Amino acid sequence: MWRNYLTVGLRSLMKNRTYAFINILGLAIGMAACLMILLFVRYEFSYDKWLPHAEDVYQVQTWFKNPDTGELSYGQMSTYTSEAALRKDFPQIVSSVYVLASEPVFYKDGQASSTENYRYVNGDLLDTIPLPLVAGTKDALKQVGSAILSETEAVKRFGTTNVVGKTFTVISKGKQRDFRVTGVFKDIPKNSSFSANMIGRMDFPSFFESEPTFLDCWGCNSGWVYVRLKPGSDVKTIQAQMPAWEKRNIPDENSGEARFNAGDYGDWHLINIRDVHLGKAQDASLTVGNDKSSIITFAVIALLILGMAVVNFTNLSTARASQRAREVALRKVLGATRRQLIIQFIGESIIVTFLATVIALAVVELAMPAFSSFLKSDIQVHYLGSDGILLPVLLLVALVGVLGGLYPAFFISRFQPASVLRANKSSAETPGSGRLRQVLVVxxxxxxxxxxxxxxxxxxxxxxxxxxDPGYKRDHILQVAEMNRYQLLDKGEMIAERARRVPGVDAVGRTSIGVATDSNNNTGVMIPGKKEPVTIGNYVVDPGFFDAMGLTLVAGRWFDERRPMDDMSLPFPPDDASQRAIAARGVNVVVNELGAQRLGFRHPADAVGKTFRAALVQDEFGLVPVTVVGVVKDSRFRSIKQPLDPIMFLNARAGGGHTHMIVRYHGDPETVRRGLDQMWRGVTTEVPFNAKYSDDIVGKLxxxxxxxxxxxxxxxxxxxxxxxxxxxxxxxxxxxxxxxxxxxxxxxxxxxxxxxxxxxxxxxxxxxxxxxxxxxxxxxxxxxxxxxxxxxxxxxxxxxxxxxxxxxxxxxxxxxxxxxxxxxxxxxxxxxxx
Structure with missing residues (x-):
């Protein structure tokens, strides 16, 4: 019987080649698209599940609410001091670690080279995040000065993975620091929210000796905190206790008028590491996260495309089914039951589905490498094992085959042999089938x-x-990073001056904010009549920044080097005398239009000449009087996903505040870049030249x-x-x-x-x-x-x-x-x- 069913089914396909081709091709395309999308969706939801004991590892995130606008921002970073405070107050925490991202200069044989994804930790990271090692032991990070490298980084720096016991030198904060390699870990998979090429155990008190306030600052979110809980711990119970924990541990950051308590604006949350990639917090992440709703949308699209293919199959099968009226009538006359006919036609549907699936799998195998590369992921197609797709595919064949053939099978088996044979019909039509096809096409x-x-x-x-329009002239900009390296703290003005002499350069400016930079620095400004400070971003620039960035002045003036009040240069690290002097005399500032609005002015010109008090130096020296001398057009330095920043610009010709140099040029871009590179090498060999075109930065954004x-x-x-x-x-x-x-x-x-x-x-x-x-x-x-x-x-x-x-x-x-x-x-x- 089954052999007869198979023979009849294959003969029917061969007899109607056009329809068979359309059915099989449509199903193959639909199934291939569905499989590829669902593999991508499964990959996105697989982040960090490969990590041992991932269910017990949590990232401590800080979520902020803007007190002026009520806007929420979700950050993955936390403060250095929160790590110890959490471990002290919550016995459920087995281990914890603070991770600081760094890009030190790798120094070898007198040659400096850039680094990427280097991490400094204050404790044994392997005890919290158990990365799989290929060399060394689990105690590899027990000692300060020890480091572990990824396999790729080990080969890059030493030519082999057999590097345990070797040493390497990096330059951080202007000092050469030696690390001893104590282990090599497997390259971290792409489906991980944590990334690293080197993890080094650092003594943070000595590392931040020139910036001691970093160690007890509750408003300085510059790193990531990870904790590992005891198995079975209820994280909801811990989360419910976090508000009380914040009140116990977080003091007022500023005394006097500008009281600021980080706990009033930020909330600390424990997020399981498996939920980080698709979580709310995507700001300042170790790797690029994704939007959970978008991934779910892709899953829905996959099912819709598969559904369309099944609809095609059902439509054409129903349409062609009426042409087999005589065959069905003769089968019924010869004793075939309706159940047998349904089984036969569903079986034919499964045969078509199986052929389409074979083609779909071939398409997936051929297209997946390009698809995976395009999405910058590492999606693998495995048929067997825990992540194998063979069983789901077989279930899909059965499901699609039954769904696609169910209605045609019941439709065909309803034909009455007497009416068909009496009229000598080769075809029949069931009322409503045409209407169904119309609905499916819709x-x-x-x-x-x-x-x-x-x-x-x-x-x-x-x-x-x-x-x-971002509010500045985005074209013809070359943005040079690394300006805040300790080796360059006293060379910033010289570098800018030499850059201006490079052929093709029109303007040069130094800044702590630029095109899509990660810097985010806010301060509180006291407004007369208000008890609470207004939060405004404050960034240092030099006088050349205006022309280099191409800003537009809407009221007042820009900074003038001949006016001492325009200059807020502080030595690095800032000494007490300099800070006291700044607090006593005050400084002139320039704000953007949104900043003027936050200060309470409807028209930009109304803000010019007004004086406020802002927290710009250490608490003990008080608030600094700031006078607005100019207002510039709002500039969107970050992604348009993020709210526009209210900004207060401070002029500093010297000091360590500038992180980037903006170069506006004309002519051939590569010629200008080579000229700047040559100029840079004449200043330093310890800091690599790192410059990017604004168009490339925005494109990546x-x-x-x-x-x-x-x-x-x-x-x-x-x-x-x-x-x-x-x-x-x-x-x-x-x-x-x-x-x-x-x-x-x-x-x-x-x-x-x-x-x-x-x-x-x-x-x-x-x-x-x-x-x-x-x-x-x-x-x-x-x-x-x-x-x-x-x-x-x-x-x-x-x-x-x-x-x-x-x-x-x-x-x-x-x-x-x-x-x-x-x-x-x-x-x-x-x-x-x-």
Whole structure:
């Protein structure tokens, strides 16, 4: 019996090659897209699950609420002092560690080279985050001065992984520091929220001897704290005790007028390491995180595309099923039961699904390397094992086969043999089946139109992010980092002066904020009549920053080197006498438009000349009088996802505050870069030259959105292809079924264009209805997505109209060839046997 079923099924496929091809190809595309997306989704949810005892490892995050606007910001960083305070107050914590990101200069044989992903820790990180070692023991980080390297870093620096016992030198904070290699750990997988190439045990009190306030500062979020809890600990209980813990441990940061308590604005949260990658907090993360809602959206898209392929299969199977009326009637006459017929046709469906799955797996194997590389992930296709896909694929074959063949099987098995054979019918039609096909086509194109709308909106927002006026002249900027290296603290002015003499350079400025820099420094400003300080970002610049960045002055003036009150240069580290002098005489500042608003002025010009008091020096020296001498146009230095910063600029020609140098140039970019590189080498050989073009920085800033737009576009295209395959098959089938009707119409005087219009309208009507379903759903999804951006495009009707027209054109193009062919046929061929 089963052999007979298989023979009949294969013969049916061979007899109807066109429909078999469309069915198999459509299912293969849908299943391949579904598998690829679901593998990506599984990969995103797999972050840090490879880590031993990951369920007990937590990251301590600090979430802030802006007291002036109520805006929430979620950060992964925490303070150095919070690590010891947590371990002291919570006995559930077995071990903890503070991790500081650093990019020291690797110094070997008199040559300096850059480093990446180097981490300093204050304790035994392996006791908290048990990274797998390939050399050394679990006690590798017990001693200060010990270090472990990743396999790749060991090979890069020493040419081998057999490096235990060797030493290396780095330059941090201007000092050469030696580390002894005590272990080598496996390269951390890409699906990890923690990254490192080197982990070195550091004595932080001596490391921060020039900045001792860092060690007890509760407002200095400059590193990451990890804790490991006792197995079975209830983290909710710990979290409930955190407000009381904050009150016990966090003192007022500033005394006197500008009282500031970090606990009033920040809340500490314990987040399991497996939830960090897709969690709320993505600011200052060790690796680039992702948006959980976007990943879930991709999973939904995967199921929708698979659903479209199944719909195609059901549509065409139902349409072709009516052509097998005589076969079913004869089988019933010969004794076949309805159950046997259902099993036969579901079996045929599973055969088609199996063939499509084989093709889909081949496509996945071929496309996955490129897909994985594009997403900058490490997605592997395994068939066996804990992460194997063989069993899920087999279940998918059974599920899709049954779902795709269930309705056609019940539809076919309902044919009455007497009525079919009495009328000598080779085909039959069940009332409602045509209506079902219309509903399924509407559903298919609703999905396609929705994806096209989403793709259009995401692409438009990405282009907008890259091209919107940021408030400064973003083109022709070369941003040089490493200016805050200790070796350069007394050479900043000299470097800037020499850079101005490089051919092609128009302006040079030094700053602690630039194009998409990580710096985030805020202070409290006391406004007369207010008890609580207003939080404003404060960043040091030099007089050349205005021209180099291309800022726009809207009121007052910029800094003038000839005016002593404009200068707030402090030695590094700042001494008591200098701070006391600054607090006594005060300084002039320039604010941006938003800063002027936060200070209470509706018009920028009203802020000029006004004096306030700000916390700019250590507490014991009091608040510094600051006088606003100018207001510049708001500049968006960070991503448009982040709220615009209220900024107060401080002028400092000397000192250690500048982190970057902004170079505005003209002419050939590479020529200017080479000239700056040569100038740099003439100043120092201990600090590598590190410069990036502003366009490259901004491009990287929106890399994730760009990748998401392209991914949406790819799967929108696939959904359209799947929909068109189904529409093509249905159009061919309908044209074949209506050959006699069309012949009669032509005999009765219908013109070719009338016939074409009739057939085209039959299939474009569902597309128009699909727009009415897709538009509100896509609008709701894209509105929520755009709300994640502080600056965004207006969600107007253009993307929806374009998507609808595109779907309509594609539908018409798909069926037009059939319509014209049938409408142009000689009616005699259709009617000669009547």
């Amino acid at each position: 559903g298919q194109f609703a999905v396609s139109i929705g994806l096209i709308v989403c793709t259009t909106v995401i692409y438009a927002q990405t282009v907008y992010a890259r091209t919107v 929106y890399e994730a959105e760009d990748a998401r737009a392209k991914t949406f576009a790819a799967f929108a295209l696939l959904s359209v292809v799947v929909g068109c395959l189904g529409l093509f098959g249905l159009a061919a089938f309908t044209a074949e079924r209506r050959t006699k009707e069309i012949g009669i119409r032509k005999v009765m005087g219908a013109r070719t264009r009338d016939i074409v219009r009739l057939l085209v309208w039959q299939f474009t009507r569902p597309v128009i209805i699909a727009n009415l379903i897709a538009w509100p759903v896509a609008w709701w999804l894209m509105r929520n997505w755009l709300n994640k951006f502080d600056d965004r495009i207006t969600l107007g009707p253009t993307p929806f109209v374009l998507a609808g027209l595109l779907a309509l054109v594609i539908a018409i193009g798909t069926i037009a060839a059939h319509a014209i062919k049938v409408a142009s046929a000689n009616p005699i061929r259709a009617l000669r046997y009547e």
